[in-house]
Amino acid sequence: MNINEERLIKVIEEIGNIGAQPENGITRLAYSEEYSQAVALLSRRMREAGLEVRTDGIGNLYGLRRGKSDNLPVILIGSHLDTVKNGGLYDGNLGVCAALELIRVMNENDVWTKHPIEIVAFTAEEGDTYGGTFGSRVITGLQDVDAAWLLERLKDNGITRQDMIDSKRDMSEICAFLELHIEQGGALEMKRRRIGIVSGIAGISRCHITVRGETNHAGTTPMALRKDALLATAKLINQIDIISRQIGDPFVSTVGVLSLKPGFINVIPGEVEMTLEMRDLEQSRIEDALGRIRQTASKIENAEIEIELAIEKPPVKTDERIIELMEYICRESAISYQVMPSGAGHDAKALAQFVPTGMLFIPSIGGKSHCKEEISTSNDIVLGTEVLLKTVLALDKVLVSDGGYIPVYL
Ligand SMILES: [Zn+2]
Structure with a gap:
């Protein structure tokens, strides 16, 4: 045939x-x-x-x-x-x-x-x-x-x-x-x-993450006194990448949306909202990754990080x-x-x-x-x-x- x-x-x-x-x-x-x-x-x-x-x-x-x-x-x-x-x-x-x-x-x-x-x-x-x-x-x-x-x-x-x-x-x-x-x-x-x-x-888990620092003047606040929410976010994203690579294929993670408050050129970002999406064939590996991400987030200085699991569709x-x-x-x-x-x-x-x-x-x-x-x-x-x-x-x-x-x- x-x-x-x-x-x-x-x-x-x-x-x-x-x-x-x-x-x-x-x-x-x-x-x-x-x-x-x-x-x-x-x-x-x-x-x-x-x-x-x-x-x-x-x-x-x-x-x-x-x-x-x-x-x-x-x-x-x-x-x-x-x-x-x-x-x-x-x-x-x-x-x-x-x-x-x-x-x-x-x-x-x-x-x-x-x-x-x-x-x-x-x-x-x-x-x-x-x-x-x-x-x-x-x-x-x-x-x-x-x-x-x-x-x-x-x-x-x-x-x-x-x-x-x-x-x-x-x-x-x-x-x-x-x-x-x-x-x-x-x-x-x-x-x-x-x-x-x-x-x-693959299963998909999606999180909304809020990173809170302190809004302040970009010219008068010395580096040592800053609580820059975007800087903390950058560190977090870097850690997410490291953890994701440690978990290994087929696990993937993506930060697809990032929004800054207040988002002005001369103001230190006081708050960042971001999304995190994770996919894998094993639910336990997604949970493992999320656990490690939460742990690393709690150690990032000068910011308060809240991670909310919004969507969980198992593999x-x-x-x-x-x-x-x-x-x-x-x-x-x-x-x-x-x-x-x-x-x-x-x-x-x-x-x-x-x-x-x-x-x-x-x-x-x-x-x-x-x-x-x-x-x-x-x-x-x-x-x-x-x-x-x-x-x-x-x-x-x-x-x-x-x-x-x-x-x-x-
Ligand atoms: Zn299709």
């Missing part, structure tokens, strides 16, 4: 370029006019491939291909259809179009799986407007449907609390979830591997048996691969908490993403889709109806 490169690239481009602006990349925000156009076109392509198409109450798009045993749960495959502002062609779109291509390949080879196969194009994965990975969090029930800020924002799009409740899926209807995505980093390219098998999706592991299966497939086909964590969040993170989930990456050239320079080669796109197809077919054989596995491959 061969992936049709021309057909796959064509659908990636025709759907992915909806919302493209010359020089400004692609903007296809969830619930926008461009987004609706993409859903309409993809629905048409899915129907042409013989899928039963529907959208749920919040705008997730599904296409179902029946299996030989319709009482079996579905193998769900997909990604998201929205982009960030001024985003690229492949983020999300790739995984949805690859899922469609493997259906088309199975159709032309008259291959029928035991399990029904369902394609999903999730809505509102990107951005903070709806909290990120909105579509997948709603179907898994992770989304708090009573959040007032969210209801307010959804109202503008005609979506209600009840729509969210109605869109929740019974997780026993799904026996596995698979997502193909661009890496959005440079690790695969650097290591010259063509496929990334995602071992887990999620993908399914070990699916990882093994994907490794087996790559080895059999002599494809270079790397088992690796994902530093970015994905819809797979929501699904992985409820159903066996597998995720594949293909290299992003230059590690670029969320910008118009985002690109992957056609060869890698085809290869990623091929591994995805083989994973689906293998899973269809090894999954048994209770969601367990038969311990033999292929």
